[in-house]
Amino acid sequence: xxxxxxxxxxxxxxxxxxxxxxxxxxxxxxxxxxxxxxxxxxxxxxxxxxxxxxxxxxxxxxxxxxxxxxxxxxxxxxxxxxxxxxxxxxxxxxxxxxxxxxxxxxxxxxxxxxxxxxxxxxxxxxxxxxxxxxxxxxxxxxxxxxxxxxxxxxxxxxxxxxxxxxxxxxxxxxxxxxxxxxxxxxxxxxxxxxxxxxxxxxxxxxxxxxxxxxxxxxxxxxxxxxxxxxxxxxxxxxxxxxxxxxxxxxxxxxxxxxxxxxxxxxxxxxxxxxxxxxxxxxxxxxxxxxxxxxxxxxxxxxxxxxxxxxxxxxxxxxxxxxxxxxxxxxxxxxxxxxxxxxxxxxxxxxxxxxxxxxxxxxxxxxxxxxxxxxxxxxxxxxxxxxxxxxxxxxxxxxxxxxxxxxxxxxxxxxxxxxxxxxxxxxxxxxxxxxxxxxxxxxxxxxxxxxxxxxxxxxxxxxxxxxxxxxxxxxxxxxxxxxx
Amino acid sequence: xxxxxxxxxxxxxxxxxxxxxxxxxxxxxxxxxxxxxxxxxxxxxxxxxxxxxxxxxxxxxxxxxxxxxxxxxxxxxxxxxxxxxxxxxxxxxxxxxxxxxxxxxxxxxxxxxxxxxxxxxxxxxxxxxxxxxxxxxxxxxxxxxxxxxxxxxxxxxxxxxxxxxxxxxxxxxxxxxxxxxxxxxxxxxxxxxxxxxxxxxxxxxxxxxxxxxxxxxxxxxxxxxxxxxxxxxxxxxxxxxxxxxxxxxxxxxxxxxxxxxxxxxxxxxxxxxxxxxxxxxxxxxxxxxxxxxxxxxxxxxxxxxxxxxxxxxxxxxxxxxxxxxxxxxxxxxxxxxxxxxxxxxxxxxxxxxxxxxxxxxxxxxxxxxxxxxxxxxxxxxxxxxxxxxxxxxxxxxxxxxxxxxxxxxxxxxxxxxxxxxxxxxxxxxxxxxxxxxxxxxxxxxxxxxxxxxxx
Numbered sequence: 001x002x003x004x005x006x007x008x009x010x011x012x013x014x015x016x017x018x019x020x021x022x023x024x025x026x027x028x029x030x031x032x033x034x035x036x037x038x039x040x041x042x043x044x045x046x047x048x049x050x051x052x053x054x055x056x057x058x059x060x061x062x063x064x065x066x067x068x069x070x071x072x073x074x075x076x077x078x079x080x081x082x083x084x085x086x087x088x089x090x091x092x093x094x095x096x097x098x099x100x101x102x103x104x105x106x107x108x109x110x111x112x113x114x115x116x117x118x119x120x121x122x123x124x125x126x127x128x129x130x131x132x133x134x135x136x137x138x139x140x141x142x143x144x145x146x147x148x149x150x151x152x153x154x155x156x157x158x159x160x161x162x163x164x165x166x167x168x169x170x171x172x173x174x175x176x177x178x179x180x181x182x183x184x185x186x187x188x189x190x191x192x193x194x195x196x197x198x199x200x201x202x203x204x205x206x207x208x209x210x211x212x213x214x215x216x217x218x219x220x221x222x223x224x225x226x227x228x229x230x231x232x233x234x235x236x237x238x239x240x241x242x243x244x245x246x247x248x249x250x251x252x253x254x255x256x257x258x259x260x261x262x263x264x265x266x267x268x269x270x271x272x273x274x275x276x277x278x279x280x281x282x283x284x285x286x287x288x289x290x291x292x293x294x295x296x297x298x299x300x301x302x303x304x305x306x307x308x309x310x311x312x313x314x315x316x317x318x319x320x321x322x323x324x325x326x327x328x329x330x331x332x333x334x335x336x337x338x339x340x341x342x343x344x345x346x347x348x349x350x351x352x353x354x355x356x357x358x359x360x361x362x363x364x365x366x367x368x369x370x371x372x373x374x375x376x377x378x379x380x381x382x383x384x385x386x387x388x389x390x391x392x393x394x395x396x397x398x399x400x401x402x403x404x405x406x407x408x409x410x411x412x413x414x415x416x417x418x419x420x421x422x423x424x425x426x427x428x429x430x431x432x433x434x435x436x437x438x439x440x441x442x443x444x445x446x447x448x449x450x451x452x453x454x455x456x457x458x459x460x461x462x463x464x465x466x467x468x469x470x471x472x473x474x475x476x477x478x479x480x481x482x483x
Numbered sequence: 484x485x486x487x488x489x490x491x492x493x494x495x496x497x498x499x500x501x502x503x504x505x506x507x508x509x510x511x512x513x514x515x516x517x518x519x520x521x522x523x524x525x526x527x528x529x530x531x532x533x534x535x536x537x538x539x540x541x542x543x544x545x546x547x548x549x550x551x552x553x554x555x556x557x558x559x560x561x562x563x564x565x566x567x568x569x570x571x572x573x574x575x576x577x578x579x580x581x582x583x584x585x586x587x588x589x590x591x592x593x594x595x596x597x598x599x600x601x602x603x604x605x606x607x608x609x610x611x612x613x614x615x616x617x618x619x620x621x622x623x624x625x626x627x628x629x630x631x632x633x634x635x636x637x638x639x640x641x642x643x644x645x646x647x648x649x650x651x652x653x654x655x656x657x658x659x660x661x662x663x664x665x666x667x668x669x670x671x672x673x674x675x676x677x678x679x680x681x682x683x684x685x686x687x688x689x690x691x692x693x694x695x696x697x698x699x700x701x702x703x704x705x706x707x708x709x710x711x712x713x714x715x716x717x718x719x720x721x722x723x724x725x726x727x728x729x730x731x732x733x734x735x736x737x738x739x740x741x742x743x744x745x746x747x748x749x750x751x752x753x754x755x756x757x758x759x760x761x762x763x764x765x766x767x768x769x770x771x772x773x774x775x776x777x778x779x780x781x782x783x784x785x786x787x788x789x790x791x792x793x794x795x796x797x798x799x800x801x802x803x804x805x806x807x808x809x810x811x812x813x814x815x816x817x818x819x820x821x822x823x824x825x826x827x828x829x830x831x832x833x834x835x836x837x838x839x840x841x842x843x844x845x846x847x848x849x850x851x852x853x854x855x856x857x858x859x860x861x862x863x864x865x866x867x868x869x870x871x872x873x874x875x876x877x878x879x880x881x882x883x884x885x886x887x888x889x890x891x892x893x894x895x896x897x898x899x900x901x902x903x904x905x906x907x908x909x910x911x912x913x914x915x916x917x918x919x920x921x922x923x924x925x926x927x928x929x930x931x932x933x934x935x936x937x938x
Contacts, residue, residue, distance in 0.1 A: 039750075041595055045588045048569040049581070052552065064622075065548040069571035075551075082549055086535075086622045090544040093630055123591050131593060145750055181752055187863045188752045264540045266644035266683075267676040268915060270855075273937070352550040391856040391891070393870045398891055398936035400868060402860065420861055422868075424891065424934060455646045455674075456536050456548075477933070479860035479893075 002073050008160045010073065011055050014080040016162055020087060022058040022100060024161040026308065027051075028351040032153040033119065037130040039145055040138060045123065052351035055083040061097020062090035065354040100331040101342055103311050105164045110305030112172040113298070114201025118152035121202045126150050130178070133210045137180040140218035142225070144188070148178035150205060151197075165310040173197055173301065173449070173461070176205045178214065180221040189419060191221035192386060192404055196463065197447040198299045220405055220417070227417040229478050230406065236381035237423060237471045238374055241444035243384050243403050244364060245464035249448060251427040252284075252291050253359035253462070255396040256318050257345075257453075258327040260357075262336060269453045270394025273427070274324055276337045282324040285431025288367060288469075291319040293328060293360035295344060300361045300463035301447045302347070308355035311344035318362055322431070328360045349458040356454055363445075363465035367437030374436050374470045381409040382421055382476065389422065389479065400424035402479060420479040433474060438467035503653040504531045504553070506665040512555075512573070513657035519582045522559035522589060526601040526658045528786070530554045534650025534670075537625035542633050542643055547622060559585040563594040597810040601658035602788045610666075610774060610783045610791065613651070614692035617669035620649040624693065628673065632702045636677050639706045645675035649693045656788045666783045671695075674913070675702050676873060677709040681938055682886070684708025685853055685873035687730070688911055689919040690778065708852060708874040715886040717935055718877065724848035724904070725930040726841045726878070729912035729922040731871075732828070734854040735896040736770070737917040738867060740823055743796070745805035745815070754865040754897075755802060762800045764900035766831075770797040773827040773921070778911060780919045781825030792821040799831065800901075826920040830906040838924045841905055843881040845926065850876040850883060853914060854892075865895045870936065890932035902928040 002010075008025055015023030029051040036044045053076070054067035064087025066079045130148040137146040157169040177194030195208045239247065254260065255272040263271060274282065295302045295313035306312055309331045318326045329339060330346030348355040375383065386404025393399075406421040407414045443465055451460035504512070509529055516527045535549035556569040559582065566588025570581040625647040636643035649671045656664040673696040674687035685708065686701040727735075747753035755763075774781035774791040783791050787809065796804045804820070812819035835841045842850060852874030860866040870891055877885045904926040912922040 041597060042593050043595065043597070044567065045565075045592050046556075046567040046569065047584050047588060049577075050554075050569070050571050052571055054550075062544060063547060065546070066550070067548075068551040069553050070551065071572065079551075082622075086547045086549060089622050089626045090537075090547045093539070093544045093626060093633065095543045096541065123588060127591075127593050145752055183751045186756070262541070263642070263644060263678075264545050266540055266678060267538075267646065267674055267685075352552055354546055354548050356546070389858050389860045389868065391858045391868045391870065393889060393891075393936045393938075394855055394872060395936075395938060397938070398870065398889075398934060400891065422860060426937065454546075455538055456648065477893075480864055480866045480895075 002071060002076065004158055007053060007076050008158065010076050011080045012160060012162055014077065015057055015084065018084040020057045020059040020084060022162055024056050024159060024310065025053060026351055027053040027158045029156045030153060030350065031119065034151055035126050035130060036149045037134055038147040040131065040134045042127050042130065050350065054351045055080050056354060057083045057087040058098060058100070059084065059087035060091040061099065062087055062094045063098065064090055067352045098332050099335055101335045101340060103309065103331060103342065106306060106310055106312060107166050108305065109168040111170045112199045114172050116202040118172065118174050118202040119154065129210060133178050133214050136211060136214035137178065137218045140180065140215070140222060142182045142184060142222035143180045143218050144183045145181040146179065149176065151175045159308065159310055161310055167306050167310060169304060171199060171304060172201065173199050174202060174204045176208060176210065178210060178217070180218045182221040182225040184225040187225055189221065189225035191217050191224055193217045196445050197301060197449050198445065199301060199303065200299050223417045224405060224419055227419040230418045230421045230476060232477045234473045235476045236378045237474050238378065238381060238383045238409065239469055239471065240385045241442065241466045241468065242386050242446045244466040244469060245446035246387050246390055247401060248291065248362055248364060248464045248466065249359065250390060250392045251396060251399055252318060253362050256328050257357045257359060258329045258333045258337065261327065262333055265453065268455050273395045273397050278324055280325055283322055284319050284324045284428050285322045286434045287321045288434050288437050289319050289322045289431050290365035291362055292365055293318050293326065293343070293362050295360050297361060300445060301461040302361045302463065307344040307346045308348050309342060309346040311342045311346065313344050316343060328357055330357050333357060347460060349460065353458050358460040359451065359462045361463045364437060364469060366440040366443050366467045369436040369438050371438050371442055371468050374438060374468065375409055375414055376412040378409045379411055382418065383407040383409055383414055384421065397426050399427060421476060422479040423474050423476045425474060430471065430474065433471045434469055435472055436470040440467065442467035503533060503651065504529060509653070509655040509665055510663065513663065516557055516578060516582060517657065517659050519579055520559050521586060522561055524560040524600045524659055526558040528556045529655035530652060532650055532652035534648065535622055535625060536646055536648040537622065537629045538646050539629045539633060540644040542637055544626070544629060549622060555581060557581055557585045559589045560598060560600065561589050563596065563598040564589050564592045565595060565598055566592055599809045601660045602662050604661040604663065605788055605790050607664060607783050607790050610781065612691065612782060613667040613669045617649045617671045617691065617693045618651040620693045625649060628698045631698055632675050635699065635702045636706060640679065641706060641709055642678045643675060644678065646672060648672040656784070662788050664784045664788050668782060670780060673698050673701060675705045677705040679709050679713060682709050682712040683873045684712060687913040689780065689913050691780065711876065712874055712886040715888045716877065717888040720890060720932045720934050722929040722931055724845060724926065724928050726838065726845065726848060726850045726924060726926050728838065728852050728924050729910055730853045730914045731851045732922045732925060733912040733914045733917045733920050734857045734869060735899060736826060736828060736920060736922060738857065738859065738865065739896050740826060742865065743806045745807045745811045748805050749811065754862060755805065758802050759805065761802060763802050763897050764797065764800045765903040766800040768797065768800055768828060768830055768900060768903065769795060770826065770828045771795045772823050773825050776825055776827060776921060779825035779827070779921060782822060785822035789819060789821045794821065796823065824918065827909060828922045829909050830923055835905050835907045837907055841907065841924060841926050842878055842883065844905065845878045846880060848878040849887065850878055855915065857916060860893060865897060866893055867895065868893050888938060889936045891934045891936065892931055893933045894931050899927050899930060904928055
């Protein structure tokens, strides 16, 4: 039996004795519960426990990392020595050695605040909720398929470094969703509902009122599949907060990762058009655009107190009045553009993964407008809710987005639904067309736990908050091959 | 967490020095789980993997990792009530706790009308799924291959980014029905992006054997592409004749395979509705699973224990098979489908000798190295979108005359593969978002490029 403190001591003593300039160890015990239903049945209930530790070593400016799920003294020694050996091997192929920027020593603990522990809620209550939700969806004529799910995860983590930082975490996250799929005239279309992923308790699910929302979602699935196809052309767009969370993520979040801008991801996720020479001067969008990274806002996914470099979470500007002014950074890349402190955006998706720069909680600052007034000022436009198809090039210029639901706006009125709406453009040109952002009363938070990056691939977690925003004269096409 | 690891014995046939669980050890472990479980049915799966990735960018190593993960999952069922629990700690106490958690879930879960009890014992034909060079590859070996790629790029005045990865895994399944399967598997990957300013070239491979990746040859391909892509020209979007290299073809084949499930077909939420038994692509094309192909990564059994099988899914352009899960197969009185993990697309009739021959026969067209960020746009007709990446070239009068600015495209694989003009023999096809396939390069008419980007 080896306890947590013994693991930490064993790892750090071996790293210190190796001549390495830095080392850290992360131990993680994760528990997750997934309940998934489809077509009026509970198809899967899974309770997962995933525990292990990872050792990171910096030797002569080169990284080594090793990890294992086996918690024995022998394995801890083996993995520590392997991480050291890998770092020494990496040092033979380094031309620009890593120098970590300084960070104060932190000794702290972080606990998610939750009213109801999701793991304490009886399973029967959860499966009953999902079955009842799916039954309601199928009451709507035209609905052919349904799905519904609940997800919860608790991460108990310890971080300790050779510099003396020691951090303990007990973090929760919760999410729930359901979807109806309707068929009509040889076509099918889905309409979904989901809570955001947030660091909170089961109250998020209770407050979401699945049973109240289900009839609307089912009816809109049928209306969507029967709706006329959009006609290609320029439209004014009014985008809802959930939809904007993805637009922000793809077109602002990823390009603002400094490791991408420096070429670290050139072989996979790509680079960035927001190169360091543009910092402080590049016109990214209109003056209405203020995109702020805030890893301090309670309940959001990246608000974990400290990142996996042991750097305290912060709030900073990415885009200020339309101008590019900030990156997401870690202790490795921040000094490469002359910055003296990391922004605290270094995260790994588990004990077996090495941390890398991840998108922060980047959100669109609220404006002064009322949503009804924003619609009233649109002659020919589309209101878009939720997430649909999305794709963007490897430097984050050329994008296209669909959505979950679309309504035609004519002469200041939201009219009927449309289907197969796709809008596309070039990132800075698109954000340049924004002429109004709704006030804070319309602000909502949506997040992602499947943000893919890195080789081997990792899933990043972050939240993007926004109120509705309006964009003028955006190119729209119908989403089909022959269009 | 416990230091008291289960006594799984010390039987031979160890996979490698990392101490992965052997067949006999897994059998003992399975015996313990199955004996511990009170369920009417119990199903256990093991994934014990060890491996690493050396990642380089800007001509140096930026990440170098090794991970050993033992993962167990147990599903316990009482009648049609089931529950699943997983664990990465395989101490005896942790295993008993995992079974207890799965049991607790099963006892209160609603009955699943589609529950299928685990398969009975199956006959497995051993496949060559493990190569010793990969199983024994250490970080030094990966670093050596990374150094080779970097040095080749540097010698050509270019910057290298890429990965060398190797892994070895022990995969096992066992059930109260008597089902027992165990297989060691290795996999190695190499990919390289060579860059010169704005110009990029890419190549990749995946194989059971790390020494069969062809690091040097692939790097030279990426270098050649990068040298050709400097100062790209912008031409208007529209419909063009394209020559898609195998990696780009993989980006269209992948979504076709993912969406072949029979359940969606019978519930009328499949792009294949109305297409079973009908012509869905050029008559010369046949898509099959070739489990034993030495350059593919076919496994001996799927996640439920169904043995691997060589099946023809699309024959001479006609859709012959859907992918049946065991419940849907029972409903429709057919056999459940084995894994489709070794895709092989071949053409009948005259093949072009190589991509160069396809280029020579093209008066005007566009050569595409690879696609990127492919997503579905319209699930009914399987319209997809994506970008071209790392090498797109204008062909005029049978010659490459200029590199081009990258395009966005919107196209359905059904439509594209019905417009095939010519093809090569199948060869290695790896892309960022798909697994290893053997596919031809193809010349396709009227491919729909919908917009251009800035580079």
